[in-house]
Amino acid sequence: MEALGLRDDYSDTTAGASQNSLQLIAFSIDEQIYGVEITTVREIRAWNGATPLPNTREYVRGVINLRGTIVPIFDLRARFGDGQTNPTKNHVVVVMSVGEKWIGILVDAVSDILTVSKDDIHAVPEGNSGDTELLNGIVTHDGRMVGLIDLAAVVSGAKTDV
Amino acid sequence: MSDLDEFKATYFDECSELLLELEEQFSAIQEGDRSPDRLNAVFRAIHSIKGGGGAFGFDALVRFAHSFETLLDYVRDGRVELGEDVVVLCIRSVDIVADFVAAARNGETLAADYGAVEKAQFDALSRGDAVELAQPEDGEEAMDEFDIDFTPVVVNLDAAPSTVQAAGGATVWTIRFTPFATLYERANDPLLLFRELGLLGTMTVTPELAKMPLLADFDPFGVYCSWTIELVSDRASEEAIREVFEFVDGDCAISIERSEAAPLAMDEEMPSFAALAEEAKAERKFVPTGEPDDLMAELEPAFAAPAVRAQEAAPVAPSSTTSEAAEETAGRPIGMSSIRVDLDKVDRVVNMVGELVITQSMLTQQMDDAIRDRYQELVRGIEVLAQTTRGLQDAVMAIRAQPVKSVFSRMPRLVRELAAKTGKKIKLDTIGEATEIDKTVIEQLSDPLTHMVRNSADHGIESPEKRLAAGKPEMGTIRLSAEQAGGNILIVVEDDGAGINRDRVLQIARERGVVGPDQQLTDEQIDNLIFAPGFSTASEVSDISGRGVGMDVVLSNIKKIGGSVHVRSWTGKGTRMTLRLPLTLAVLDVMLVKVAGSPYVIPLSSIVETIQNARADFGHMPSGGKVLQVRGDYVQVVDLAQRFGLASTQSEDSRFVVLCEAEGNSKIALVVDDIIGQQQVVIKSLEENFERIDGIAGGTILGDGNVALIVDVQSLKSTNAHQNAA
Numbered sequence: 001m002e003a004l005g006l007r008d009d010y011s012d013t014t015a016g017a018s019q020n021s022l023q024l025i026a027f028s029i030d031e032q033i034y035g036v037e038i039t040t041v042r043e044i045r046a047w048n049g050a051t052p053l054p055n056t057r058e059y060v061r062g063v064i065n066l067r068g069t070i071v072p073i074f075d076l077r078a079r080f081g082d083g084q085t086n087p088t089k090n091h092v093v094v095v096m097s098v099g100e101k102w103i104g105i106l107v108d109a110v111s112d113i114l115t116v117s118k119d120d121i122h123a124v125p126e127g128n129s130g131d132t133e134l135l136n137g138i139v140t141h142d143g144r145m146v147g148l149i150d151l152a153a154v155v156s157g158a159k160t161d162v
Numbered sequence: 163m164s165d166l167d168e169f170k171a172t173y174f175d176e177c178s179e180l181l182l183e184l185e186e187q188f189s190a191i192q193e194g195d196r197s198p199d200r201l202n203a204v205f206r207a208i209h210s211i212k213g214g215g216g217a218f219g220f221d222a223l224v225r226f227a228h229s230f231e232t233l234l235d236y237v238r239d240g241r242v243e244l245g246e247d248v249v250v251l252c253i254r255s256v257d258i259v260a261d262f263v264a265a266a267r268n269g270e271t272l273a274a275d276y277g278a279v280e281k282a283q284f285d286a287l288s289r290g291d292a293v294e295l296a297q298p299e300d301g302e303e304a305m306d307e308f309d310i311d312f313t314p315v316v317v318n319l320d321a322a323p324s325t326v327q328a329a330g331g332a333t334v335w336t337i338r339f340t341p342f343a344t345l346y347e348r349a350n351d352p353l354l355l356f357r358e359l360g361l362l363g364t365m366t367v368t369p370e371l372a373k374m375p376l377l378a379d380f381d382p383f384g385v386y387c388s389w390t391i392e393l394v395s396d397r398a399s400e401e402a403i404r405e406v407f408e409f410v411d412g413d414c415a416i417s418i419e420r421s422e423a424a425p426l427a428m429d430e431e432m433p434s435f436a437a438l439a440e441e442a443k444a445e446r447k448f449v450p451t452g453e454p455d456d457l458m459a460e461l462e463p464a465f466a467a468p469a470v471r472a473q474e475a476a477p478v479a480p481s482s483t484t485s486e487a488a489e490e491t492a493g494r495p496i497g498m499s500s501i502r503v504d505l506d507k508v509d510r511v512v513n514m515v516g517e518l519v520i521t522q523s524m525l526t527q528q529m530d531d532a533i534r535d536r537y538q539e540l541v542r543g544i545e546v547l548a549q550t551t552r553g554l555q556d557a558v559m560a561i562r563a564q565p566v567k568s569v570f571s572r573m574p575r576l577v578r579e580l581a582a583k584t585g586k587k588i589k590l591d592t593i594g595e596a597t598e599i600d601k602t603v604i605e606q607l608s609d610p611l612t613h614m615v616r617n618s619a620d621h622g623i624e625s626p627e628k629r630l631a632a633g634k635p636e637m638g639t640i641r642l643s644a645e646q647a648g649g650n651i652l653i654v655v656e657d658d659g660a661g662i663n664r665d666r667v668l669q670i671a672r673e674r675g676v677v678g679p680d681q682q683l684t685d686e687q688i689d690n691l692i693f694a695p696g697f698s699t700a701s702e703v704s705d706i707s708g709r710g711v712g713m714d715v716v717l718s719n720i721k722k723i724g725g726s727v728h729v730r731s732w733t734g735k736g737t738r739m740t741l742r743l744p745l746t747l748a749v750l751d752v753m754l755v756k757v758a759g760s761p762y763v764i765p766l767s768s769i770v771e772t773i774q775n776a777r778a779d780f781g782h783m784p785s786g787g788k789v790l791q792v793r794g795d796y797v798q799v800v801d802l803a804q805r806f807g808l809a810s811t812q813s814e815d816s817r818f819v820v821l822c823e824a825e826g827n828s829k830i831a832l833v834v835d836d837i838i839g840q841q842q843v844v845i846k847s848l849e850e851n852f853e854r855i856d857g858i859a860g861g862t863i864l865g866d867g868n869v870a871l872i873v874d875v876q877s878l879k880s881t882n883a884h885q886n887a888a
Contacts, residue, residue: 051869052760053848053855054806062760063852063861063869068512070861070869072852101851 047091223262340388345413363395563598593643622659758808761870
């Protein structure tokens with residue numbers, strides 16, 4: 001995370017540009033790229049299994065031990081309704097903070113750190129309610145589409161009714 | 163936090179411990195144990211409180227503690243008999259000391275005469291009733307005067323004692339006080355002694371500077387100064403004066419005599435320190451090295467600086483005080499020794515040990531057979547590491563836990579006070595004081611528990627007359643108990659009083675609109691109305707509390723730490739309030755089981771027995787559900803895999819039944835796939851990063867670093883009952 005810290009410093013000193021730019025951690029699910037703001041990311045870990053939680057939605061993979069704290073893991077693919085990921089050791093958990101809470105999301109791979117301009121953020125097109133619910137916006141980077149994940153939405157409604 | 167604040171904080175922590183200790187010791191003494199050990203422990207505790215109090219200048223506390231201590235010393239020596247009345251006085255006085263400490267801690271000032279009656283009683287007892295002591299108010303005044311007006315008088319540098327004549331039959335005492343270097347080494351300050359002495363009467367203190375060397379020869383650690391004190395008092399006895407110097411006995415030379423000499427006008431103008439210095443300079447031909455102010459600075463150490471070399475120390479018999487002190491230190495029970503650590507630091511250690519355990523088990527897992535064969539030494543090393551790590555984990559987890567005793571032991575005093583105030587006779591029984599709860603929970607427990615006990619004492623227990631009329635023993639009983647049960651900590655406050663006046667409660671609830679006019683409530687619902695916010699049975703409110711007053715606060719406090727409160731009352735027989743506290747943060751002994759391939763833990767305290775399915779005696783219900791027959795009783799069966807929406811991979815017969823006890827002796831049989839073993843775990847919160855899950859009380863981290871969920875036996879029982887009803 002050293003390098004990331006430096007980037008932060010850099011962006012701070014180039015105030016004019018940084019105010020209007022956003023740094024993202026980009027990760028992929030089935031070739032599609034998604035991003036979350038870098039400041040929310042706490043840690044990136046290899047998938048190492050999770051203890052399943054009873055009476056929760058399919059996309060809650062369970063909980064892991066993060067240095068003594070219990071952190072829930074959300075399967076982003078399943079959250080998008082594409083069925084559970086079949087995770088291997090190559091899959092990655094991105095640990096992030098959402099408000100006061102720490103959560104992990106299970107993704108296929110972390111691909112890059114992207115700097116994008118806020119002006120390049122496009123609204124999610126109306127139509128599929130699931131899209132507008134889970135994404136904050138869409139950014140184009142190097143000609144590719146990057147979906148901005150709305151973490152709060154990913155986490156909400158995780159329990160099933162008993 | 164400044165150093166001083168830190169020292170103070172430590173002192174107050176120590177005081178809390180010592181006060182608990184006192185409470186405990188006097189309870190034993192009250193029950194008839196008058197062994198010297200008890201008395202010594204009590205003496206030590208008071209002595210320590212006084213000592214620290216003196217260091218921080220809590221004068222009122224020190225004065226009171228000093229009288230207390232004197233009496234205790236006399237009791238130890240057998241000069242004062244430890245009768246029932248003395249014990250009662252002592253117990254009351256422990257409370258007063260506690261108040262002094264609390265006031266000092268909060269920076270409050272108690273009334274000047276606070277504890278005066280008791281102090282006077284101590285002093286009277288200590289003196290065999292011979293001397294009637296002045297009220298502490300006088301002492302307070304004398305002290306103030308002293309603080310403001312104290313100026314040394316130089317009569318002449320050869321220190322012939324000045325003479326004072328007393329007005330109105332008072333005696334004049336001349337006290338010559340020559341400190342030895344050891345006095346300063348023990349951090350005693352003559353000023354404090356003089357202050358104490360000043361409480362006995364009007365005094366004049368004259369320093370003797372004849373031994374003051376030339377500046378060139380001046381040793382800052384030297385002792386050059388002695389004092390002559392003229393004390394005019396109508397109440398001081400030689401013994402009282404000696405007592406003032408009791409603490410420096412052996413570290414100074416003291417002579418005390420009644421003097422009969424010519425009068426000295428008290429309003430004579432007294433030379434200041436500066437004048438004194440000037441005079442000293444003239445007389446002793448100090449070599450001036452700078453401004454007079456500098457000279458003052460040079461001079462001052464002679465009065466205040468600790469001394470290392472005893473210059474004029476006459477040989478003295480070893481003091482009893484110091485040898486006692488040494489004995490006390492040596493004889494201090496080992497169990498009492500402890501250190502205070504920031505909770506954050508402990509948490510850090512707990513987390514790091516957790517990491518260590520995980521790393522260690524990772525290492526173990528990675529050793530395949532090839533490695534085992536090739537590197538036997540390495541394997542052995544890792545095995546030892548595993549053992550040590552486990553031991554370390556156990557030790558660390560035990561650090562945060564504390565027995566509930568620290569809260570319980572505050573209650574006897576409360577009950578005593580309430581009994582005295584209301585004229586009732588109340589006995590307090592405590593059970594399960596050793597039950598351990600996480601420190602943070604304990605801290606939150608004190609206020610609610612105080613409320614509950616107060617309610618029981620004030621409203622639960624009837625007056626002795628009423629009790630006798632109702633055919634009950636005159637003495638009411640409040641029972642305070644703690645236990646680990648059903649995966650929770652249960653704290654029960656029970657009294658054998660009148661019970662809740664349901665008609666009255668309901669009437670008030672209707673008046674306040676808490677309950678609708680046509681709403682029908684069960685007895686239990688009515689009882690629980692006392693937790694309604696703002697609810698108070700106003701007509702019953704006394705100056706102490708009203709049943710209901712503050713109970714909503716109790717509820718909200720307990721809810722804050724994730725617990726619940728439940729009240730049950732039996733008219734004419736008593737009330738029981740049950741506090742259920744969560745496992746969260748508590749150290750827990752558990753049984754590790756497997757359900758659908760995942761690890762779960764069940765609190766050992768709630769487990770009655772385990773039975774293999776094949777041997778269990780199941781019965782089938784019309785709904786298709788199962789019941790388990792246990793020694794003639796039928797117990798509801800909950801298949802955890804089913805309940806948690808998981809699929810068991812195990813054949814039915816190879817599974818196990820874990821028979822658990824839920825609240826109120828009701829049982830529930832949980833079916834699990836496999837039983838793995840027992841271990842101790844630290845409870846981790848699920849809610850911290852997720853949400854509460856029904857049937858799960860929290861999580862814990864196993865030795866392999868994986869998370870295991872803690873089965874909430876109680877909630878399984880209640881939700882199941884609810885489901886059955888629905």
